[in-house]
Amino acid sequence: MKKQVVVAVSGGFDPIHIGHIRMFQEAKALGDELVVILNNDNWLADKKGKPFMPGVERKEIIEAIKGVDRVVLTDHTPGDPDRSVCRALREIKPDIFANGGDRKPDGDPVLEVDVCKELGIQMMYNIGVGGKVQSSSWLIAKVAKNFPDTKIYENKLHGTGKAV
Template identity: 45%
Template sequence: MDKKFNTIDWRKSVIILSGGFDPIHKGHMRMFREASNLGHQVIVGLNSDDWLTRKKGKPFMKFYERKEILEGIKYISNVVKFDDSDDTARSLIHQVRSTYNGGMFNHDWEGNNPTGRKDYEIYFANGGDRGKGNTPEMDTCRKLDVTMLWNIGGGKIQSSSWLINGGKDE
């Protein structure tokens, strides 16, 4: 399901990104910029404050603050809330696929597409800290015919936690 960047049809592609973006940093900006160069629409699934609490103990910035900042970034087409209660972006992938590829009119509840209709190519993009060994959404992408993209924006150059804790920088 991996895809080479030069084979993406920009006019009919949707790039999905997800994260807490708490706080947003230059690595995120590079990821957003590269995603916008690859796809017609860049959809950012923004993780909840509850997800950040489970991951880091508490959010540095509240959901509505992070959402407002992301909505002001020119590389992003839409920022969406999604159900991250299972600590994955699986529901986001389902949500975007349903929105852009006809939803229930073209797919049954098992994810099969009996009509063969595919309005958009959908990609789930991952930044520099994700790989095949730590991306639980791979099974969902495979089942729903969503292509995985890796290392969007380059390697991990900064971390929100590093910024908050005054740690490592470039």
């Protein structure tokens, strides 16, 4: 019997958008099982200041998407110095770790590259039709612009606003 090819993708998906859907579709076509590694609320709080959508809701939405076989929520703790998905990759041991249009081979976290090499996981890049076609931060900034009375807080890394 042929071994099932497991493909993993990762992200915050907060909020989910068309670029994410296209990445899921293309990643699924690379193998038999698609596992989405979903960065939890602690990870998002450290990156952006506050999640736009709670992790349990993001997980339920992603589980409902055709082609997604499993969603694994990361175990990041508040202030976790390890912002990688290495622990999840070690647990899942996918054959392929597919990265979207916002990720480049020379810009990847070294920890993830090293773990993939160690475990024999093939890393693939620019997965999804058309590269980076949308951004969760762009969507949130658009909401903030169109609804100026909405209270905004700053994205810790990029300085873009998020509606709360």
